[in-house]
Amino acid sequence: MTIEREADLGMLIGQLGRALQDELFSRLAEQGHPHVRPRHGTVLSVLPESGARATELARLSGQHKQIVGVIVDELVELGYVRRESDPSDxxxxxxxxxxxxxxxxxxARAILAAIEQRHREELGDETYRTFKTALEHITHSQRGWQSLQR
Amino acid sequence: MTIEREADLGMLIGQLGRALQDELFSRLAEQGHPHVRPRHGTVLSVLPESGARATELARLSGQHKQIVGVIVDELVELGYVRRESDPSDxxxxxxxxxxxxxxxxxxARAILAAIEQRHREELGDETYRTFKTALEHITHSQRGWQSLQR
DNA sequence: TGATGATCGTCAAGAATCTTGACTAACTTC
DNA sequence: GAAGTTAGTCAAGATTCTTGACGATCATCA
Incomplete structure (x- = not known):
């Protein structure tokens, strides 16, 4: 006898996030990148091909510069990035x-795009577009919730 | 000069999840529950008023029974649950x-409902309903991605 | 009834991630 | 050149999940 409750927004988002991560890293491992971990993605995904400073990466990825420093150490170890001295500073x-x-x-981008395409085909173009646009709005709005206080 | 990229599904879900968690626990703290942490919610949210066994909670919350044991210890410490011996086992x-x-x-449910209501008012009833239904489908589908493998 | 295997809860070790505070070196501004 | 700011690092610790193992109890079936 099980009491299953209706899923709220928080549970759905959490479950979807974990499931997306599972598929992404499982497929990356199959495609020759078995050592990348989720936090490496937060930095790599915002790193321009022309390079960026650690502080810029911290800002873009929304993480503390201390963590970014450690992540970059690991990415160097894995052979995914180089550290070059900045001639201007x-x-x-x-x-x-x-x-x-x-x-x-x-x-990673291709895998995520394929995942999105799968869901788009299941839901239909129009519904998926509505979903994605709404998700963008909600995410943006929710990230500013503190301005609603008092 | 900043290179901002288009947000993919993974980034959006991750950012929204963190933002939801921030508001939920901030408001819970204001409303007399300052000591609950996110992982407590994963157990409390699936706990029926009539009680449940630890193993059942592990299954419902999707976590290992070892973690559930620790979480229940903390919830007992916080005064949110009691452990009673099961007469049948x-x-x-x-x-x-x-x-x-x-x-x-x-x-917690009321806070999440209020958050959802806020987004519903911003997007309009119909768009929000489409969003929520699509999110439920995508979450369910994504959780079964492994069955698509080979 | 007695043996066998499954289940319940726990102990223990450790991996992964993020937070907070502080500090040196270098740069910028006035 | 004095004062404040910024870049990167060191360090400690909090939080969460993973993995492997174990004794006690229960269920099944020969």
Whole structure:
């Protein structure tokens, strides 16, 4: 005897997030990238091919610069990025993707695009477009919830 | 000069999940529940008022029974649940919510409902309904992605 | 009834991730 | 050149999940 309750927005989002992550990293592993972990993606996915500073990556990925430093260390270890000194600022170092890094990002994007395409075919173009647009609006709005306080 | 990329499904879901969690736990803290942490919610939200066994909670919440054991320890410490021995099975213990536990669940549900209502008003009833239905389908479908493998 | 296997809850170790505070070196502004 | 800001790092610890194992109890069936 089980009491299953109606799923609320929080549960749905959490479950979907975990399921997406499972498929993404499982397929990346099959496609030659078995060592990338989720947090590597948060940095790689915002890293321009021309490179960026660690502080810029922290801002773009929404994480603390301390974590970004560690993640970049691991990405260097994995061979996905290089650290180059920034000629315009001796404090700074440019993080630049290697060929393997560019390949990883391309494959990750392709996998996510394929996942989206699958859902688009299940739901129909129009419904999927409505869904995605609504999700963008809700995400943007929810990220500003603190301005609604008091 | 910033290179912002188009947000994919993974980034949107991740960002929305974090933002929802931030508002939920911030408001719960304001409403008399300052000590609950996200993982407590995964168990409390599936706990029937009549109680359930730890193994059942593990299944319902989708987590390992080891974690559920620890979470229940913390919930007992916080005064949200009691452990009662199960008369029908001497191995098992029933986890039963206290009055405080029932109150926490009610407040969490109300907060999430209010958040959903806010987004419903921004998007319009019909669009929101389409969004929620599509999210349910996609979540269900994505959770079964492994059956698509080879 | 007695043996066998499954289930219930727990102990323990450790991996992965994020948070917070502080600090040095280098840069910018006035 | 003095003062404040910014880039990157060191360090400690909080939070959450994973994996493997175990004793106690229960259920099944020969």
């Amino acid at each position: 001796r404090r700074a170092k440019l993080v630049v993707p290697t060929e393997a890094g560019v390949d990883e990002v391309a494959k | 001497r191995r098992a213990k029933l986890v039963v919510p206290t009055e405080a536990g029932v109150d926490e669940v009610a407040k």
